[in-house]
Amino acid sequence: MSSNCAPSATRLRRRSHHAIMGATLELVSEVGYPKLTIEAIAARAGVGKQTVYRWWPSKAAILRDAVVHLCQDATGVTRDIPDTGDLAADLKAVLRAAADTMSHPRYDLPARALAAAGIADATLGAELVSCILEPQLQLYVERLAAARRAGQVAEGIDLRVALELLTGPLAFRWLMGEAPLSHAYTDTLVDLALRGLAPRAA
Amino acid sequence: MSSNCAPSATRLRRRSHHAIMGATLELVSEVGYPKLTIEAIAARAGVGKQTVYRWWPSKAAILRDAVVHLCQDATGVTRDIPDTGDLAADLKAVLRAAADTMSHPRYDLPARALAAAGIADATLGAELVSCILEPQLQLYVERLAAARRAGQVAEGIDLRVALELLTGPLAFRWLMGEAPLSHAYTDTLVDLALRGLAPRAA
Amino acid sequence: MSSNCAPSATRLRRRSHHAIMGATLELVSEVGYPKLTIEAIAARAGVGKQTVYRWWPSKAAILRDAVVHLCQDATGVTRDIPDTGDLAADLKAVLRAAADTMSHPRYDLPARALAAAGIADATLGAELVSCILEPQLQLYVERLAAARRAGQVAEGIDLRVALELLTGPLAFRWLMGEAPLSHAYTDTLVDLALRGLAPRAA
Amino acid sequence: MSSNCAPSATRLRRRSHHAIMGATLELVSEVGYPKLTIEAIAARAGVGKQTVYRWWPSKAAILRDAVVHLCQDATGVTRDIPDTGDLAADLKAVLRAAADTMSHPRYDLPARALAAAGIADATLGAELVSCILEPQLQLYVERLAAARRAGQVAEGIDLRVALELLTGPLAFRWLMGEAPLSHAYTDTLVDLALRGLAPRAA
DNA sequence: GCGTAACCGAGACGGTACGTCCGGTCTTAGT
DNA sequence: ACTAAGACCGGACGTACCGTCTCGGTTACGC
Structure with missing residues (x-):
């Protein structure tokens, strides 16, 4: 589905990945997309900024994967x-x-x-x-x-x-x-x- | 239609107002909404930033009026x-x-x-x-x-x-x-x- | 002493002149010279900005006259x-x-x-x-x-x-x-x- | 002498620090203190504004360190x-x-x-x-x-x-x-x- | 005593710089 | 090797003043 761009990789620690997805969903609900910042995502996830930039090219891509992540959880x-x-x-x-x-x-x-x-x-x-x-x-x-x-x-x-x-x-x-x-x-x-x-x- | 929110004021120079609307439409077509900046609007319109901020509270509000402006022109x-x-x-x-x-x-x-x-x-x-x-x-x-x-x-x-x-x-x-x-x-x-x-x- | 530059003129209302001098002395005592602004002087004196700019070329000139004004009062x-x-x-x-x-x-x-x-x-x-x-x-x-x-x-x-x-x-x-x-x-x-x-x- | 206030930190790049001091001294000689702006210092030093604001709280503090810097050079x-x-x-x-x-x-x-x-x-x-x-x-x-x-x-x-x-x-x-x-x-x-x-x- | 012209308050104007925030890159230490 | 941390350059943010410029409204002078 998004295998070409999502991290899902062996190298990105499972914990960091999950934390970034969660932090993104939390933050976008709290402050909205325009005020969603990568710095805030990294901070909330307890992760360095570079770890985010290494795996996603943009704010939108993170959110896309986060929503996919959410859907897979909920199968909703x-x-x-x-x-x-x-x-x-x-x-x-x-x-x-x-x-x-x-x-x-x-x-x-x-x-x-x-x-x-x-x-x-x-x-x-x-x-x-x-x-x-x-x-x-x-x-x-x-x-x-x-x-x-x-x-x-x-x-x-x-x-x-x-x-x-x-x-x-x-x-x-x-x-x-x-x-x-x-x-x-x-x-x-x-x-x-x-x-x-x-x-x-x- | 939007008389309650548009500047429309007596004091805003007609020329500046028109220039801001035009610059906004141009720029949003050129660079897209996320990269649309108020500084660029003011610069393109040949207007001080404060003149924009005085009359509109946000980028979105400017664009809203610009689109209304466009509709009124074109009656399209x-x-x-x-x-x-x-x-x-x-x-x-x-x-x-x-x-x-x-x-x-x-x-x-x-x-x-x-x-x-x-x-x-x-x-x-x-x-x-x-x-x-x-x-x-x-x-x-x-x-x-x-x-x-x-x-x-x-x-x-x-x-x-x-x-x-x-x-x-x-x-x-x-x-x-x-x-x-x-x-x-x-x-x-x-x-x-x-x-x-x-x-x-x- | 400063007859060449001070307003002292017949036209500048005595009241405005006095108010500007007073406002200047008050403000410079309150916020200091660097944060002293002509806008604040005009506002405090209840005077239009132009009335200040008409008679003084700079912030320093106003303060100079205000101090002279003060000295003449106090002969101190x-x-x-x-x-x-x-x-x-x-x-x-x-x-x-x-x-x-x-x-x-x-x-x-x-x-x-x-x-x-x-x-x-x-x-x-x-x-x-x-x-x-x-x-x-x-x-x-x-x-x-x-x-x-x-x-x-x-x-x-x-x-x-x-x-x-x-x-x-x-x-x-x-x-x-x-x-x-x-x-x-x-x-x-x-x-x-x-x-x-x-x-x-x- | 001012080791308690100067940046001197390990993290501030030596090159940036030196460039800021130099740019400050140049600019204050060229345009004078009141017209000295932090933006101009950063631009002249080829440095982001934030790099200046990160290490100095005010224009005066920069100049102070620049003068100390100058004194240490010249031992004058x-x-x-x-x-x-x-x-x-x-x-x-x-x-x-x-x-x-x-x-x-x-x-x-x-x-x-x-x-x-x-x-x-x-x-x-x-x-x-x-x-x-x-x-x-x-x-x-x-x-x-x-x-x-x-x-x-x-x-x-x-x-x-x-x-x-x-x-x-x-x-x-x-x-x-x-x-x-x-x-x-x-x-x-x-x-x-x-x-x-x-x-x-x- | 009445026009008219200068002066007044107010505040919008095109600008410059402020100090802050964040984007995206790069460096440093520490696992 | 990859991480968390965070400094780096750049650039937009929204604000505060700058000095200039209209606005009407009000003096007050000269006719």
């Missing part, structure tokens, strides 16, 4: 999408779970900061999309493809667009940070979107 | 939504225009930087939403309400959610910055969303 | 030297008075600041010497000349050097600001110096 | 006072040397600036006196004490006052900066002062 984001045959129920279940995860401060603050950094910096953004976002979205596409084979989705619909009909509004609400990501909201979203995707009632 | 973002009776056509027209504006570098780079700042900083985010985003979104809600009265949208649908079904995916694609915002895409979006919103073929 | 510095025929007694009296004046905070702080400015800036220093110091020193030279005519001082002595034998040590002690300027000290100074100046007991 | 100020038995000759020799040093621009400009700063700021003044001035003056007191034991100076004279009779006028002339510090002047000073100090021709 990347999850398989069930296929019970009932597309609506399956999507509602997985979107409810996603909304809950994104609402939890432990995940919300760092991920939001990381998303902001990715939006501002195209390079980082592409990296985040390919490392974190795309694998997850691909699972949705696959589930929708299965549904189409089952006749639950109209032919001729670009599944990528269909996917965005579901995830776009949720992501948008999350980034806006104004309205809550309630289960009622995600359920409504699934209902409306699936109605749009359904084959003509011909 | 806040635009009325026509009501020809054909909801799909009306929405396609306005979404095409919005996509074009958001694709143009002159608007894209500053707005993306501003959006990123707003996502990272909740206070600024709320301000941006209420100053820039909300007024525009409200126009969509009104157009959808008119359509519902005309029987083109099912009763019992939360128009706010309906709105997000249209704008969420577009905003998401824009923020991801990967796929192009083509007219074909926005048209498809309108078609799928409206199918979801349409009254049951009772 | 420029004073005639009595001639009772007893040179030692006359000098002791006048040196005691000078020491007392220089010890008084009201005079000490501004004058010390002004002296420091004069030492650092040769131009100001020459001005201070010719405007303030020289007239006073000249009185000593005249008294010493009278004493020489009376046979109390040896012929062939440069009266200027003789004068410095008296005033130099006192000024030095004052500038050092360590030892107190006691009457015992000034008396001793007069005794030792006059012994050096006395005609040979041949 | 702190010098022993010879004791040939001829008090007058010894004092004349040492005062001539002191006058020459104080007249030399390389020493005069920085030292004058430092003296001015010390006069304006009591804390710095006390520091300068105890670090630089007092050790030198003490040598004079010791020489005078030896002379008194040899019967060349009257009993009952406060040697501290006697010392000031010599150095006070010289320092005063130097600070006034008007009259030159000629050898004739210092010789006359010694003659007059010693006449005042001599034992009564009983």
Whole structure:
């Protein structure tokens, strides 16, 4: 996933690595991404600055790995999408779970900061999309493809667009940070979107 | 729109104000938001640093006003939504225009930087939403309400959610910055969303 | 004395002038010369900055006039030297008075600041010497000349050097600001110096 | 001499330290103390501002160390006072040397600036006196004490006052900066002062 | 006694330097 | 060999004043 850049190496002491990830997540929650400094991360982790610079090229990269680290711990984001045959129920279940995860401060603050950094910096953004976002979205596409084979989705619909009909509004609400990501909201979203995707009632 | 926060004062020289807005837009396009510095803005605008600090509390606030300034010049973002009776056509027209504006570098780079700042900083985010985003979104809600009265949208649908079904995916694609915002895409979006919103073929 | 540079004009409101002088003396006593700012003087005096800049070219010039202003009020510095025929007694009296004046905070702080400015800036220093110091020193030279005519001082002595034998040590002690300027000290100074100046007991 | 306050640390690079001292002396001679800025010192020395601020608390402290640095190089100020038995000759020799040093621009400009700063700021003044001035003056007191034991100076004279009779006028002339510090002047000073100090021709 | 011109307070302006903070590199000691 | 510690150069931060420049408003002088 990020094997090309993450330390994960034999040489970086496991303890230091863990401390840096933890300190980064703590600090970004406390002071926000713009005021997050590498000096503070090193100090909080009880580590020399050079130890940080040796393994990560930038503040954003540290946070990226820290969020990946967090996800691997919690397995709260990347999850398989069930296929019970009932597309609506399956999507509602997985979107409810996603909304809950994104609402939890432990995940919300760092991920939001990381998303902001990715939006501002195209390079980082592409990296985040390919490392974190795309694998997850691909699972949705696959589930929708299965549904189409089952006749639950109209032919001729670009599944990528269909996917965005579901995830776009949720992501948008999350980034806006104004309205809550309630289960009622995600359920409504699934209902409306699936109605749009359904084959003509011909 | 943002009369409560912009300087707009009698005392700030019109020339300086304009120069600061212009320099900000130029610089954010050239070096990006994180490397945008107030010193550089002041220098590029041929203005003392204090003149910037006197009127704006932060880099983000300058950029916010600069973007508002840009919008007022171009009238490219806040635009009325026509009501020809054909909801799909009306929405396609306005979404095409919005996509074009958001694709143009002159608007894209500053707005993306501003959006990123707003996502990272909740206070600024709320301000941006209420100053820039909300007024525009409200126009969509009104157009959808008119359509519902005309029987083109099912009763019992939360128009706010309906709105997000249209704008969420577009905003998401824009923020991801990967796929192009083509007219074909926005048209498809309108078609799928409206199918979801349409009254049951009772 | 400083008629060439002081405002003293008909146009500068008497009240503003007085307020500026007072504010300057207050502030220099409170924060010291280096931290004395023209903005603070204007603010304390309830006067626009331009009113200060209109009449004085520099911080030093304001302080110079303020000290002159202070001296004219107190007549504590420029004073005639009595001639009772007893040179030692006359000098002791006048040196005691000078020491007392220089010890008084009201005079000490501004004058010390002004002296420091004069030492650092040769131009100001020459001005201070010719405007303030020289007239006073000249009185000593005249008294010493009278004493020489009376046979109390040896012929062939440069009266200027003789004068410095008296005033130099006192000024030095004052500038050092360590030892107190006691009457015992000034008396001793007069005794030792006059012994050096006395005609040979041949 | 000032080992308690100078950086002298192991960590401050020798090269940077030397460059800062040199740049300070150059700049204070070029533009004077009031226009001496820490930014300019750092720039001239090819050093980051923080490296200056890390080791010195103020402009005055830098200059103080620079002057001490200068003195140690030149050994032009702190010098022993010879004791040939001829008090007058010894004092004349040492005062001539002191006058020459104080007249030399390389020493005069920085030292004058430092003296001015010390006069304006009591804390710095006390520091300068105890670090630089007092050790030198003490040598004079010791020489005078030896002379008194040899019967060349009257009993009952406060040697501290006697010392000031010599150095006070010289320092005063130097600070006034008007009259030159000629050898004739210092010789006359010694003659007059010693006449005042001599034992009564009983 | 009435215009008008200088002076007033206030404070914004383009600047310079302040002293602090942090970025990213390099050096030093100590495991 | 790799670490924690931290000094190094550079450069932006936000603040304080500099000396200049408009602003209206108020004297007070000359007609």
